[in-house]
Amino acid sequence: MRAGLQSIIDAEREKHGVAGVSYALYENGSLTTAASGQINVVTGVPVTTDTLMHIGSITKVFTATLVMQLVDEAMLDLDRPVLDYIPELRTADMDALAQVTVAMLINHQSGIDGVIIPDEGPDRERIVDAIARFASLGQVHEPGAAVSYCNVACVIAGYLCQRILGRSWYALIEDRIFKPLGMRHAIVQPADALLHRSSVGHYRDPATGLPKRTSVPFLLHSFAPAGATAMMSATDLITFARMHINNGVADNGARILSEQSAKLMRTKTGTYGGPQKTAFGLGWALLDPGFVRHSGGGPGILSSLHVHPASGAALAILTNSAEGSSVVDALAREFLLGRGSEPPGAAAQPAPQDKGVPSTNTRFDPKPFVGTYEGVSTVFIVEQENGQLILRVRERSAYYETMTTDEHSASLRAVSDGVFVVGPGISGYSDQQVGFITPDAEGRMQHFAPSGSLFKRTS
Secondary structure: OOOOHHHHHHHHHHHOOOOEEEEEEEEOOEEEEEEEEEOOOOOOOEOOOOOEEEOHHHHHHHHHHHHHHHHHOOOOOOOOEHHHOOOOOOOOOHHHHOOOEHHHHHOOOOOEOOOOOOOOOHHHOOHHHHHHHHHHOOEOOOOOOOOOOOHHHHHHHHHHHHHHHOOOHHHHHHHHHHHHHOOOOEEOOHHHHHHOOEOOOEEEOOOOOOEEEOOOOOOOHHHHHHOOOOEEOHHHHHHHHHHHHOOOEOOOOOEOOOHHHHHHHOOOOEEOOOOOOOEEOOOOEEEOOOEEEEEEEEOOEEEEEEEEHHHOEEEEEEEOOOOHHHHHHHHHHHHHHOOOOOOOOOOOOOOOOOOOOOOOOOOOOOOOOOEEEEOOOEEEEEEEEOOEEEEEEEEOOOOOOOOOOOOEEEEEEEEEOOEEEEOOOOOOOOOOEEEEEEEOOOOOEEEEEOOOOOEEEOO
16 A cells, blocks of 8 residues: 555545545556445444445446447447337437437437436336336437437446347346456445445435435436446456456456457547536546546445556545545545646636626626526526526435425526536535536527536526
8 A cells, every 4th residue: 555545545534524435546557455434334334445335327337338348249330220229219209319329328429318217116117117217208409419418328228238138237247247357346236235345325414514324325226227226346446447448358368348349438429518528438438638537426425437548547436425526536636637637626716807796796698598497307497686697406306315306596606608606505516617508599508507417498
């Protein structure tokens, strides 16, 4: 272990009120691991380096890898319409769905309106059950015309693989990725967590300020291909990352992907139009210079994987706390800076104002932004009050226990053209940059872009 690493991780975890952290770094041909805190503050069991922790949406890279395996085996063509393989698939806009290709399922260009849908309960949460419920989902943009982060498309990608091979997505991930890579501390079936030392999520108790265990251990199981159920050790996540660094070859010599497919997965296909400007390959998010990465969230968890193929390095940081992003940012800073990347920073502040002008009211025309923007998961209403913009947010369902379906509001403070910072008052959005894109002929913005996904104007 690098000198002082354990004390640094302990200090950052305690500083930010995070229950537990698992850390694995591979660089210069060696692996460094560390663990800190508890897997569950109720039981007090400590985190160890082989503890299973949620990886959330990092799972999307595993699903994309599975898709690319089928491309390698000539069972799938990235450029063919998904309906060629799943003719029974339905959404509310079948003309648009007919244009959705296999590649669009794993690079967030499908345009399907699908952040998350309500949990239907244990008897109706197979992956195939979710596929049937997608029939009511519309489009936030035309297929291929933009990038909008889409969990639903990744679920469809997982179902596509199981439909072609006639086996469940769970078994395919286990048999085609976990086992040949030798990932012994990794699961995708929730019940299998009982076979391991496994973590559970936490959030900060507003009454005490201390970590409190969540009562929701997993999101809806039917979204497993998008990240609802997968858990593993940080070390096993690095094993997966190293296979990608080695262009599809595992440390044990097993060929998991063709070199062509591994490289294609980290080739840019598009960029999110919001303030974050996140670029995507197939499965991977891309970060200059030369990083491939993904993060993951869930009920009281935050995970992160950064991979730098050019230097053969990878960093996995898993936390079991909703507040884990602060720890991830602190622990990843040196890794990113040392390879020429800017680490995550605070949201930009509003532009300086003329004397006597309120700090929440910059010189801009509010009319193009005022309106209602909706998706299957969330409703955003932007209004003008006393010369400034007010954002009102209502979640359609409370899929985390810390969420509410009550409406919350905050001011929007202008940073630059079409980019704002959300003021205090909306959990999960306060102090974050949001944007408006796609003006129509009259200049009215057609999409609200808060955090990777697009929400379409409805009024």
